[in-house]
Structure formats: C-alpha cells, structure tokens
Amino acid sequence: MLRIAWSTLRTRSLSFAGTFVALMLGAALMAALGQVLASSVSSPDRAPQRYAAAPVVVAPDERLTVRSPYGAVSDAPLAEPRGLAPSLVELLPGAVVDRIFPARLDGGPAAVGRPWSAARTAPQRLSEGRAPARDDEIVVTGGARVGQRVRVVTAAGVQVYRVVGVAASVPAQSTVFFSDERAARLSPRIDALAVWRPVAEVRAALGAAATSGTAASPSTAVASGTAATPNTAATPGTAASPDLAQPGMPAVSSQVLVLTGQDRALLDPTRESDDQARNNTNTIVGIAAGFAGFIAIFVVSSTFAFAVGQRQREFALLRTIGATTGQVSRMVYGEALLIALAASALGALLGPLGAQPIMTWLTSLGMAPTWLTPSTSSIPSYVAFATGVLVAVLGVAVAAWRAARVRPAEALRAAAVEPKAMTTGRWIAGGGLLATALISMTVNAVSDPDGATNNKTFMPIVMLLIAAVGLLAPVFVRPVTALLAAPLGRLRGAGALVVAGWAGASARRTAAVAAPVLVTVALAATLLGAMAMTDATKSAMQTAPVRADYLVLPTGASGLDRQLVERLRTVPGADVTTATSTSLYTLEGEGSQLIERPAEAVNPAALTTALSVPVTAGSLADLRDDTIAVSPTWELSLGQRVTLWRADGSPATLTVIALLAPRSTTDSYITPAHALSTPPSIAYVKLHPGTSTTDVQQALQRATDGHNAHTITKAAWTATTLDRRTSASRLGLLVVLGIMLSYTVIALINTLLMAAPDRAGEHAALRMLGAAKPQVLRYVMAEALLVVAVGVILAAVATGLGLLGLYAALAQLSGPVAVDVPWQPVAGVIGLCGVLAVVTAVLPASRIKGVAMPRT
Structure with missing residues (x-):
C-alpha cells in the first residue's frame, strides 16, 4: 500500500501540493516560533546600566518575605522602596549614596532625580558644562541647554533651576542631577550604596554590624545577601535580620543585598519593562503556536477529506479488486505520512531562518525586548518536525476512516452522484462541538462572567465554534446559495442558474472550498469583535463610578x-x-x-x-x-x-x-x-x-x-481610556492574526487548486455547447465569489454565536455593551479571500480547451 500511496502522490501532485505547503509552512512556523520562544527564555538579562561602573552595590531587598505561624515562607515584590538605614553609610566609607526620586523638567521627557555623585556609577560623564555646586543648579541628560533656566517638578512641587551641565543618559531613562545636599533634602531615603571595595570586605562589614545590631533600624535590618541568589535568605555565616512584626502577626524578615556582576541589573530602571516585554513575547508566541496547531489540523483534515471525496471511485475500485478496509486506511495514512515527513523536515530546516525576522517584527511593534539573543538550539526544529507529523496523523484520521468505508459497489455510482453530504459521524462531531461551545458559553455567562474577558477562556470556544460550523457547513450550503443566487436570477442568460445549480448540487465540495474562508474571516471577526467588546466593558467598569466633572492627571x-x-x-x-x-x-x-x-x-x-x-x-x-x-x-x-x-x-x-x-x-x-x-x-x-x-x-x-499635569473632562477621559486600552489590545491581537492568516491563505489556495481538475470537464462541456472563453471565465469567477460569500456567511454564523455568548457574560459586568466588530480589517480579510479565490480559480480554467471531453 505504501507503493500505491507513493504512486498516488506522484499522479496527484497538484492536489497534494497545498497540503505539502501547509505542513511545511506549519513546521517552519512552529520551528520559528519555538526559536523565538527559546531566545526569549535563554537570553541573558540586559547588562547592568545604572550601576555598570560600580563593582559592588548595597541595596535593600525590595521583596516582602513573610513567615506564617504555620512555618510557611512566602514573598512578593514590594510596590514602594523602603530604603537603607542611614547608619550603613558610616560602615562603608567612600561609598556613593544614591537617591532616586521623581524629577522632571516641565514639559520634558520622563526622568528621575539623583545626586551628582551617583553619576559615576554608570558612568554618566559630562558632555558639556560642569557639575552642580549650588542648590539651584542641575545637570540634565536632555531637554535643556547649558545656561538655560528651567522648571523642575518633584514630589514637593515646582522650582526653577539653572542648567550647568549636560551628561550622558542611562538607556530608557533621563536623569536630572542635583547637588548631593539638595538631593538629600528632596529625597531623604537612601536607595543604594555604590562601593568600590572588595565584595568580601563589604560582606564582612555588614555581617559584623548585623551580628552586633548596630546597623539595624526599625524599618531596615542588615544582613549580607549573595550575588548569585539575591532574593534568598541570608547565607551561612551571616546574620539574619530581626523579625519585623506586631504582636500576634506573622514574622517578617528583610535583608540588605550585596549585588555584584549581572545582579546589579536588578536595580536598573528597565528591569520591570524588560520582564514585561519578555512575558509579552512568550504570550504572543504561545497563542500563535496554539492557533497554528489548530489551523494546521483543520487544513490537513479538510484537504484529505476533500481528496477522499474526489477519489471515491478510486477507493471503490481498490475494494473491488480485493483491497481490505485496513489496507485502504493504511494507504491514506501512508500518503499523509509521506507528505508529512518530507514537508515537516523541510519546514523544520527552514523555520529557524524565520526566527530573526519575527523577533525584529515583534521588537518594532514594542512586543519584544530589543536585547534578545537569537537561540542556536535545535530542539525547536525537532519539536516542529514531530508536531508536523502528529498534525498530519490527527488530521487524516477521519479521512482514512471514510476511505476505508467505501464499498466496492460505489465504483460506478460515485462517478455520477456526489456522496451524501452529511454522514452520521459528521452530524455527531459537528453537533457535539457546537453543544460543547454553547454549554461553555452558558457556564461562563452564568457562573464566571469575569472569565469570559480572558483570552485563555474565550479563544478555545472560538475554535470549537469554527470547527462545529465547518463540520455542519453542508447543511447550510443549499439554502445559502439559493439565497445568494436569487438576485442573479433576474439577469439575462443562464449563467446565474448554472452557478447556483453547481454550488447546490455539490454541497460537500462547496463546503470544503468555503472552509478556509470560514476560518479566515471568523477568526478575524470574532477575535477583533471580542477584543472591542471586552475593552469597552473594562473601560465602562473603570469610568462608570466617576461622578466628577473634571479629572486632573499627571503627564507620565x-x-x-x-x-x-x-x-x-x-x-x-x-x-x-x-x-x-x-x-x-x-x-x-x-x-x-x-x-x-x-x-x-x-x-x-x-x-x-x-x-x-x-x-x-x-x-x-x-x-x-x-x-x-x-x-x-x-x-x-x-x-x-x-x-x-x-x-x-x-x-x-x-x-x-x-x-x-x-x-x-x-x-x-x-x-x-x-x-x-x-x-x-x-x-x-x-x-x-x-x-x-x-x-x-x-x-x-x-x-x-x-x-506636568493636565485637566480633562469626564467624557474625554472615558474616550481616552477606551482608545488607549483598545490600541494596546489590538496590537497584540493583530500580531497573532497576521501569523495565523498566512496559514489560512495557503489552505484557501490549496483547496481551490484541488477542486480545479474536477471542474475541467464541466468547463470543457460549456465550451462545446458554444460558450466563449470569456463567458466560461466569468462563470468561474462567479463560482469562486459565490463560494467566498458562502464562507463569509458561515463565518458570520460562527462570529454571531461567539459574540452573543460573550455579550451575555459582559452584560453582567457593566450592563448592555455594544456589539462592535472592526469592519475595516475584517473587510480587508474578506477582500483578500475574494481576490485569491478568483485568481486561483481563473488560472486553471484559462487553459481549458473547447475540444476536451467531460470527465466521467
């Protein structure tokens, strides 16, 4: 059977070309996304910036560590710095005292204030001018020139200063340097000590102070941390801090960290944004990979289901000459495996080449950090290869079962009449998926409406709905085509009747060709519509309680x-x-x-x-x-x-x-x-x-x-809140959709190319009956557009069901919410499907000759 499968692939290369490309693209995409994920996970953190020139930095452990009465220990990052005890300065002579506090030029970029002595920790050297020597003098990293008098906004208020110097800036953060005395008055809290001494001496001094208790303060205790594990308890040989708790409360421990090497980056201004950017990358890659797997299975299953329908007579003839059901099934599996092995191997090899362009694209959109180092791991390629083969096996399972059930007596009948569009198995699968999706939406709306706003909850329901509508599509093909073709019946000629008759008579084939359009349009419309509705609900929940007429907001x-x-x-x-x-x-x-x-x-x-x-x-x-x-x-x-x-x-x-x-x-x-x-x-x-x-x-x-503040009316604030939320959500979603749509476009082109040979005989018959070539091509274009329209209507059904379920959940959170589908991108997707369908259908038809005989 493997030899027959190989021969089948050779003779039907065009039919299976799209499947090969889809699997290859899937494996390549999986390998590329896996490579991006590996790069995100394995890339070292950004090198230290703020304290790049300071070999040792002493800082408070900005994590709250609590030991419960039951002995359990838990910790969490603090939202506000607590600072170091002032007595530590005396323990480390020569240390640079650093204070970091809000300070920003009026109308200038976001910035922080620091004492001028801390400029050497980066270092941030002067490019012009001199250091500040008086309370009314500052050095800036941008936004003003030497000699200019500017207003600087700090937590205390606004004061005018004279710019006496310009210094280099730390990446991602501008700085306003004050004299050390002025900085101490503006922010008494000590945020760090930069030390140019051997780390062993620093730890010894802090350890001795912790043992004697001379450096402890009510809010900060002293202990020496380790550079390798700064957030763990004090190492052996060092003194742990005293507990900080009220009577009857769980014990709270804190410690001072001694940071060296890469651990100095823990204090950088970009630390939080870097972690968030890394998480964004992982989230986007994970969602895109999940959808890519779903669409790959959909493409392969629909392709082989379509191929089995085309080869009904072929399988019946094999049964007639003695082939068993197991042999026919193994032949279909063999075809899938041969395609999958070759396509997945090629995709796994090519995929890593796409990792860097994807990373560059995500970085340009602000969805990934700029400092990621491309991974050289081969594991993503192996995983992509195995996934491609697994997807092929899963996708062809139903088609192989159908092929094995073909009876020998169908050898002649299948050549004239299309088999029954809806089998019992298809009814059960489609109905079961639809029921599962509807029950899930009902449960969310009744018991967990908040969960409906989570993509991890909503997106699986979208997949179930699309798969269900795709399986049940043949049921709707005839009524939908009749509805769409009704206005064309008023036109002169028989073209409209022929187009509608073809689509209605071959419901399964029409549904198979419309399936990629269904997936493409439904994904775009449902996800974009759900995003708009969810963002509107969250915005309404945030703004509804406000009774004020105006709001004053900080700029930054x-x-x-x-x-x-x-x-x-x-x-x-x-x-x-x-x-x-x-x-x-x-x-x-x-x-x-x-x-x-x-x-x-x-x-x-x-x-x-x-x-x-x-x-x-x-x-x-x-x-x-x-x-x-x-x-x-x-x-x-x-x-x-x-x-x-x-x-x-x-x-x-x-x-x-x-x-x-x-x-x-x-x-x-x-x-x-x-x-x-x-x-x-x-x-x-x-x-x-x-x-x-x-x-x-x-x-x-x-x-x-x-x-650095502005006044806004409540109405304007409400609109701004919604726009800001929508822009951030849409950007990430469009990235995922862009990756997924490349798959569905391949599926659309593949299905239309597979359908072309079946129509060659009909097109030739029209030529023999006197139809001119332009008439046949117009007929082909009308067929393609009709199929796209069927797919769009099926997508509208899936989208309507999904958004209706989401509406029921969101209405409980903020009251009635508008069902808002961003039509411009959805219309663009529909237009792309229409163009691809017409081009892919017209090119094979343009080679049909009028002397050809219809296929039997």
Whole structure:
C-alpha cells in the first residue's frame, strides 16, 4: 500500500501540493516560533546600566518575605522602596549614596532625580558644562541647554533651576542631577550604596554590624545577601535580620543585598519593562503556536477529506479488486505520512531562518525586548518536525476512516452522484462541538462572567465554534446559495442558474472550498469583535463610578506633586478629591501565599463626592486610618480584623467597615495615611451647583501649568481610556492574526487548486455547447465569489454565536455593551479571500480547451 500511496502522490501532485505547503509552512512556523520562544527564555538579562561602573552595590531587598505561624515562607515584590538605614553609610566609607526620586523638567521627557555623585556609577560623564555646586543648579541628560533656566517638578512641587551641565543618559531613562545636599533634602531615603571595595570586605562589614545590631533600624535590618541568589535568605555565616512584626502577626524578615556582576541589573530602571516585554513575547508566541496547531489540523483534515471525496471511485475500485478496509486506511495514512515527513523536515530546516525576522517584527511593534539573543538550539526544529507529523496523523484520521468505508459497489455510482453530504459521524462531531461551545458559553455567562474577558477562556470556544460550523457547513450550503443566487436570477442568460445549480448540487465540495474562508474571516471577526467588546466593558467598569466633572492627571507615571494638590484645593466653586494607587499584601491559603492587592488611598470625607461607590454592607463614612473597605474577593466579613502589609512592607492591622459591591472597580479603599510617600495618581474635580464651568476650567488650567499635569473632562477621559486600552489590545491581537492568516491563505489556495481538475470537464462541456472563453471565465469567477460569500456567511454564523455568548457574560459586568466588530480589517480579510479565490480559480480554467471531453 505504501507503493500505491507513493504512486498516488506522484499522479496527484497538484492536489497534494497545498497540503505539502501547509505542513511545511506549519513546521517552519512552529520551528520559528519555538526559536523565538527559546531566545526569549535563554537570553541573558540586559547588562547592568545604572550601576555598570560600580563593582559592588548595597541595596535593600525590595521583596516582602513573610513567615506564617504555620512555618510557611512566602514573598512578593514590594510596590514602594523602603530604603537603607542611614547608619550603613558610616560602615562603608567612600561609598556613593544614591537617591532616586521623581524629577522632571516641565514639559520634558520622563526622568528621575539623583545626586551628582551617583553619576559615576554608570558612568554618566559630562558632555558639556560642569557639575552642580549650588542648590539651584542641575545637570540634565536632555531637554535643556547649558545656561538655560528651567522648571523642575518633584514630589514637593515646582522650582526653577539653572542648567550647568549636560551628561550622558542611562538607556530608557533621563536623569536630572542635583547637588548631593539638595538631593538629600528632596529625597531623604537612601536607595543604594555604590562601593568600590572588595565584595568580601563589604560582606564582612555588614555581617559584623548585623551580628552586633548596630546597623539595624526599625524599618531596615542588615544582613549580607549573595550575588548569585539575591532574593534568598541570608547565607551561612551571616546574620539574619530581626523579625519585623506586631504582636500576634506573622514574622517578617528583610535583608540588605550585596549585588555584584549581572545582579546589579536588578536595580536598573528597565528591569520591570524588560520582564514585561519578555512575558509579552512568550504570550504572543504561545497563542500563535496554539492557533497554528489548530489551523494546521483543520487544513490537513479538510484537504484529505476533500481528496477522499474526489477519489471515491478510486477507493471503490481498490475494494473491488480485493483491497481490505485496513489496507485502504493504511494507504491514506501512508500518503499523509509521506507528505508529512518530507514537508515537516523541510519546514523544520527552514523555520529557524524565520526566527530573526519575527523577533525584529515583534521588537518594532514594542512586543519584544530589543536585547534578545537569537537561540542556536535545535530542539525547536525537532519539536516542529514531530508536531508536523502528529498534525498530519490527527488530521487524516477521519479521512482514512471514510476511505476505508467505501464499498466496492460505489465504483460506478460515485462517478455520477456526489456522496451524501452529511454522514452520521459528521452530524455527531459537528453537533457535539457546537453543544460543547454553547454549554461553555452558558457556564461562563452564568457562573464566571469575569472569565469570559480572558483570552485563555474565550479563544478555545472560538475554535470549537469554527470547527462545529465547518463540520455542519453542508447543511447550510443549499439554502445559502439559493439565497445568494436569487438576485442573479433576474439577469439575462443562464449563467446565474448554472452557478447556483453547481454550488447546490455539490454541497460537500462547496463546503470544503468555503472552509478556509470560514476560518479566515471568523477568526478575524470574532477575535477583533471580542477584543472591542471586552475593552469597552473594562473601560465602562473603570469610568462608570466617576461622578466628577473634571479629572486632573499627571503627564507620565510620577503622580501629582504636593504643591499642585494644594493649588487644586483652592480652586473656587469645586470640590477636589485625590486618589493614590498603592498596594497591600495579605497572607492567604492558610498563610502559605503572600498576595499583592491593589488599593486606593482616598480622603473618606470627600470620597462619595467624587465617586459613586456601591457597598453591600457597612458604610464608607466610617473609613479611618485603622479601618478598610474591601471587595468580595477578600472573603472577609463586616467587623473582621485583617492582618496586612503596606506597599513598603510595614505591617498594619485594620478593621473591615464596608463591603464593596461585586466586581467593584477597586479592590479596597484605605486612607492616605497608608499611601506613605506615593504621590496622588489622580484628582477628581466636582463642580458646585451653579458654578461656571468656564471659570473652573480656566482655574484648573492655571493650577496645572508647569506641573506636568493636565485637566480633562469626564467624557474625554472615558474616550481616552477606551482608545488607549483598545490600541494596546489590538496590537497584540493583530500580531497573532497576521501569523495565523498566512496559514489560512495557503489552505484557501490549496483547496481551490484541488477542486480545479474536477471542474475541467464541466468547463470543457460549456465550451462545446458554444460558450466563449470569456463567458466560461466569468462563470468561474462567479463560482469562486459565490463560494467566498458562502464562507463569509458561515463565518458570520460562527462570529454571531461567539459574540452573543460573550455579550451575555459582559452584560453582567457593566450592563448592555455594544456589539462592535472592526469592519475595516475584517473587510480587508474578506477582500483578500475574494481576490485569491478568483485568481486561483481563473488560472486553471484559462487553459481549458473547447475540444476536451467531460470527465466521467
């Protein structure tokens, strides 16, 4: 049977060319994506930047480590730095004291402030001018020239400084250097000590101080960390820090880290964004690989199912001359394996060549870090080869089963009449997948509407719906084609009747050719529509509680300075309420897991003026420094006392005085006393009745002038929030869609090329009956466009079902949401399918001669 399979592939090379290309492309794509994933995982972190010239850096461990009463140890990164004890400076003579705090030129790029002595740690040398010697002098890395007087915004407010020098900048972060004395007044917290001494001496000094307890402070304890494992407990021979806890609370331990080598990069400004970029790469590659596997199975299964339908008579003849069902099945599997082995091997070899272009593309879109080192591992190629073979075996399973069931008596009948479009197995498979998708959507809508907004939950449902509609497609072909062809019946000539008659008489073939269009359009429309609906829901949930007329927002992430907040509170005719985003930490899972929870620090007296916060129990009027309002996710009851830690790791015990409504936009509310040194992130402005909006708006403009902040109306803020969220979501989704559509385009071209030989006899018959070649070509074009239209309608069914289920879930989160499908990219996808279908169908038909005899 392998010899027959090989002969079949040779004689039907055109039919299986698309399958070969699809498997090769699939293996190549898998290998390329695997290579990108390997590069992301194996690439070393970016080399140290901020402290590249300092051999040793002493810094606080910015992780909260908690030991529960049951002995479990858990940790989490702190949201706010806690700093080093000032006594450490005396232990390390000659160390450079570094302080890092928000400081930005008015209208300039995002930047931080640092003392000038810390410039040598990178180093950031002067390119012109001199070092700052007075309190009103600064050195900048950009945004101003030497001799220029500029306004600088810090957490305290705005002050005018004279630029006396320009220095080189650390990548991804501008810096404003102050004199050491001025920097110490602006930010008393010590963030790091850069030391030019042997690391052994530094550890010995810190260890001795920790043993004697002379360097300990209420908020920071001293211990020497290891450069290799900076986030672990103190190494043997060093002194662990004393516990920091209130009576009855779990023990909290902290330590000072001694960083050398690559570990100095832990303190770089790009550390968090680098990790996020790496995670983005892994997420996009994982989603694209999952969809690529799904589409590859779809392509192979549809191709071989179509091929089996074309070869019905061939299989019947084999059965007639004595071939068993097992032999026929093994022949089909042999064909698939021969194609898969060759295509997967070639794809696995070529795939790594595409890794760098994909990485470059993702980097240009900001979806991958620029410093990734291409991996040289061969494992992705081996995995891609094995995946290609497995995909072929899985994709051909149904086709092989169908081929084996062909009876010898069908040898003649199959040549004239297409077999039954819907078999029992196809009904069961299609109905089962559809029922599974509908049940999953119902469960999500009823029990977990929040989960519906997660792509990991929604995307598998999309796959189930597309597969179900594809299997059930022959049921809809005849009514859909009749509906589409009805307007054409009014035209002169028999062309419209012939086109509609062909499509309706060969429902299975029409469904097979329309399947790639279904996948292509349904994926684009469903995923883009779901993204738009989900983003609109999240935006509505975020903006709906706001009662303020105006909002004052910082330009950047540095927050609103104290001077600006004081000026805002003096605006006549308006109530101003600030909110500060911070974090709280709680122990959960019987004290085994430390969880970081977002929190909003607000003035309780003005909270209800700016926001409409629904509560299910208690009252926000009782919010004080020793109380807290929590969402249902805390699983606490009214009056219960909760042990927690604030953003800098300091402990607190608060009493629950209010339970927020389910799906609250904020996880908890606390007073500003727990926000520590974090500046407000937003200011809500509510006008008094009868106040002139023009006067208030002008007053707000004057107040924010020079403070790197701006005023925006609630309506504009709502629109901006939605646009910003949509832009970020659409970018990642378009990357995934772009990778997937390359697959479905191959499937479309392949299916149309396979269908072309079957139509050659019909086209020749039309020529013999007197049809001119242009008439036949127009007929072929009409057929291709009709099939595309059928695929689009089937895609609309799958899209409608998917978005309807999503709507039912999202409506419970924010009320009715508009079903919004971005039609421009979807129309582009449909147009591409139409062009490809016409070109692929017309080229073979243009070679048909009028003297040819119809095929039998």
